[in-house]
Amino acid sequence: MNILVTGGAGYIGTHTCVALLEAGYSVIVADNLSNSNIQALDKIKEIAQKELIFYQVDVTDEKSVDKIFTNHEIDGVIHFAGLKAVGESVEKPLAYYHNNIVSTMILVRACQNYKVKRFVFSSSATVYGDNNVPFKENMSLLPTTNPYGETKAMSERILTDTVKATPGFSVALLRYFNPVGAHESGLIGEAPNGIPNNLMPYVTQVAKGKLEKLKVFGNDYRTIDGTGVRDYIHVLDLAEGHVAALNNLIEGTHIYNLGTGRGTSVLELVKAFEEANGIEVPYEIVERRTGDIASCYADASKAKRELGWTAKRDIIAMCRDAWRFEKNYKEFVETV
Numbered sequence: 001m002n003i004l005v006t007g008g009a010g011y012i013g014t015h016t017c018v019a020l021l022e023a024g025y026s027v028i029v030a031d032n033l034s035n036s037n038i039q040a041l042d043k044i045k046e047i048a049q050k051e052l053i054f055y056q057v058d059v060t061d062e063k064s065v066d067k068i069f070t071n072h073e074i075d076g077v078i079h080f081a082g083l084k085a086v087g088e089s090v091e092k093p094l095a096y097y098h099n100n101i102v103s104t105m106i107l108v109r110a111c112q113n114y115k116v117k118r119f120v121f122s123s124s125a126t127v128y129g130d131n132n133v134p135f136k137e138n139m140s141l142l143p144t145t146n147p148y149g150e151t152k153a154m155s156e157r158i159l160t161d162t163v164k165a166t167p168g169f170s171v172a173l174l175r176y177f178n179p180v181g182a183h184e185s186g187l188i189g190e191a192p193n194g195i196p197n198n199l200m201p202y203v204t205q206v207a208k209g210k211l212e213k214l215k216v217f218g219n220d221y222r223t224i225d226g227t228g229v230r231d232y233i234h235v236l237d238l239a240e241g242h243v244a245a246l247n248n249l250i251e252g253t254h255i256y257n258l259g260t261g262r263g264t265s266v267l268e269l270v271k272a273f274e275e276a277n278g279i280e281v282p283y284e285i286v287e288r289r290t291g292d293i294a295s296c297y298a299d300a301s302k303a304k305r306e307l308g309w310t311a312k313r314d315i316i317a318m319c320r321d322a323w324r325f326e327k328n329y330k331e332f333v334e335t336v
């Protein structure tokens with residue numbers, strides 16, 4: 001089966017390409033490399049010991065997308081391509097709405113035109129807003145505080161409405177919690193540009209000495225130790241979740257939380273990182289970050305029940321693998 005993976009050169013996309021190739025799928029990647037590096041594709045091939053096809057295209061360009069569907073018999077689409085920086089989305093709302101919404105519409109239209117029946121979409125736990133934890137798929141969504149989150153909620157809506165009007169079309173809306181970690185090989189992982197917005201890459205850069213100390217955004221939340229609680233999920237578990245979703249896709253719209261179901265506070269994550277890697281991570285407590293919520297973790301039972309998928313890797317493995325990639329990545333960058 002040929003799977004078109006948009007954004008396949010990115011953080012979650014690369015790991016999913018490896019998982020797809022290992023599961024026997026053929027992979028066609030469409031990525032404009034706006035937030036990734038062409039070398040990532042060689043790393044995928046090196047890990048999986050298999051080939052893939054790559055198109056350097058922008059998936060908001062209908063003609064380019066059409067060409068891929070003409071050249072290949074596509075059996076399913078996994079749509080990762082998107083802009084994902086929450087803060088930047090507040091500064092540049094139009095860029096986010098354009099990139100994230102138009103890409104979804106163009107890909108779904110291509111699926112209709114070429115009779116492709118399977119579509120897997122990268123959604124986010126951010127669509128739950130400040131609901132009560134644990135978040136369940138059937139909860140009413142609350143408004144998010146930024147355009148990025150809105151693009152995910154809108155894309156979900158576009159896909160749901162299209163399914164209703166398209167007999168035989170199957171869509172999985174996968175709501176990721178907080179993906180962290182990297183492939184055990186250390187060859188692929190998360191390499192954000194500039195100062196990281198997210199906790200784990202910030203921690204690894206402090207551990208490396210690139211940043212002086214972690215700023216912990218608030219210790220007065222109603223959580224176990226006052227710091228924010230999140231459901232960190234190893235990116236390899238997340239990748240395997242996509243294969244499970246693809247394997248089990250049936251007609252209709254199906255929403256799945258991809259998380260572990262366990263919450264970890266910022267300070268617990270720092271402690272786990274220190275324990276896993278034997279490195280101290282200096283930190284200071286600062287003001288809360290605008291837009292943050294106290295707690296966010298999944299009820300992950302639906303994916304287990306319907307897809308037979310659960311996250312297997314614990315927080316220690318996430319910290320160990322994130323650090324291994326950070327070290328390797330440094331060496332890689334220094335040699336090019």
Ligand code: NAD
Pocket residue numbers: 006007008009010011012013030031032033034035036057058059060079080081082083084099103122123124125176177178179
């Ligand atoms: P990423 O930035 O590493 O990967 C996205 C990839 O898409 C990049 O390689 C980028 O070059 C490409 N891309 C962006 N716009 C494109 C376009 N118009 N045409 C072609 N390629 C384009 O991000 P990621 O962390 O791997 O996230 C993948 C998806 O998962 C995104 O849709 C993101 O919103 C979603 N998501 C991510 C997280 C997270 O914390 N990483 C959480 C929830 C959901």
Ligand code: WQD
Pocket residue numbers: 084086123124125126177178179197198199200202214215216217218227228229230266289292296
């Ligand atoms: C985690 C915890 C922070 C950085 C974001 C997006 C979400 C999703 C995943 C895409 C929070 C604290 C962080 C730091 C800190 N992405 N923190 N110091 O905010 O849960 O989710 O990424 O869909 O949409 O909003 O993740 O890693 O930024 O923060 O104390 O330097 O770490 O306050 O409690 P978040 P995060």
